[in-house]
Amino acid sequence: MAKKLESTFKNMVLVLFTVTLIASSAVGVVYELTKTPIEQAKQNKKLKAIKDVVPAFDNNPDADKYTVDLNGETLELYPAKQNGQLVGTAIKTFTTKGFSGKFWIMVGIKPDGTINNYSVLEHKETPGLGSKMGEWFKGKGKQSIINKNPLNTKFIVSKDGGDIDAITAATISSRAFLDAIQKASNAYNKDLK
Amino acid sequence: MSQLNNFTKGFIRENPVFVLLLGMCPTLGVTTSAVNGLGMGLATTFVLVLSNLVISLVANLIPDKVRIPGFIVIIASFVTMVDMSMAAYLPSLHESLGLFIPLIVVNCIVLGRAESFASKNKAISSIIDGLGMGLGFAFALTLLGGTRELLGSGKLFNMEIFNEGYGMLIFVLAPGAFLVLGYLIAIINKLRKA
């Protein structure tokens, strides 16, 4: 085995500096190479979330996005259009009242205000209980929010006198979920007025 | 040691997770499913092989007193490159593994192999050592992830084996990680003594 380089102060500083320089440059190169694909991946993720909740569209909802301010909270709304006509609006809404804190939902609202579909984005609700909200509110009958309109239906859990059935044993998550949907609806209708 | 021996030691005899007890954090943290375990294992293998290679080549150019910081910088750069590549080309896996990808840099296995093997051996041996240890790590993580996924949600590699309702949720949560790993190590200890 060849002799190791001596641990003199000059050698140590020089080597560390060179190693860091080469390492940083290499990383910088990879950074440049992956910058665009990373942006692309982020865009695709956003577009997919929008596509999941509104009817077919031919515009770029992200490019046409606008914001609505509600009591200090700002929501982002993404209008989806087909042939220039509004077919639905995807709204990125949130609630801070979750069992495990804040979580985000992408909800699609039809032009007349009825719920088209929704998709739960990030959340930390209890797996097996609150996490069921991903599918629960698309179910049948009183637990579903699909095709119902918060303007004429009470988007509150039945336990509290509302019209939507909460997830069994996950009332807090359910209340938080509906709170987020109501917030989205308020933002959408505030803008229409 | 023959190269074949060099390669296979990472799987059972000196398996980094089950025998050497290294790299515990990602082992417990990302093994909620077989895919996550495998993904993390392969990402770590990638870093391990590249850093082992570079370190075996430049070990003699780095003065002894600064070898740890020097190794760390080399390892950290490969980790950053893997992190960015995954964000670009494997976004959903990148999201599932999250914080644990940059944490590969403090995975004791990587620094450990660099210090105890790569800095003292030739390039080819170091590559094979890295490959063997990394794949042994990946094997352990996939095994752990698969067990937790199966017991916890009835699925394996995202394919449903039995109904989710029969799954025991605790296994995909924090305690489950400790429990399954504890039992796996006990079983492997028994097998090794046999």
Added chain:
Amino acid sequence: MEYIIIIISAIFVNNIVLSQFLGICPFLGVSKKVSTAVGMTGAVTFVMVLATIVTYLIQKFVLDPAGIGFMQTITFILIIAALVQMVEIILKKVSPSLYQALGVFLPLITTNCAVLGVAIMVIQKNYNLMESVVFSGATALGFGLALIIFAGLREHLDLVKIPKGMQGTPIALITAGLLAMAFMGFAGIV
């Protein structure tokens, strides 16, 4: 009171060891005696809070403005390694007995995923400097809490007869699993 929520969440609800799986190596390695566990907690707290402050400042005043956010991993780990070296030198002078007791585990704080993990987390969570300090301090306390409780449990385990195959690591892990289960009870406090 945002800070109270951060503190309770970091120590109990999202305990760094028992629910986020960071800091496992020292957790399993240094937890055989309560006294060493306490010493380790002190050292980790010091490094964790200091590292968080320094990495935070570097991120906000160097990495972000220069647009070289991708250098985060490399810079952060180098800062942590340097701080640990510093702590080693100071400890050797100030408390040689503690230095001896911690032994090889002191330099290993560098590879403690919890320290790097917390440094990265406060950037991801967009905390301001004060919140980051509170978060890192509370996280270190949570680490200490888990470590000390675990050490106490292991001291008791040493006095009991355990099946051969389970001795050592397996029984430690299963005990940790039960401890993690207990901590799950804190979910929902915040």
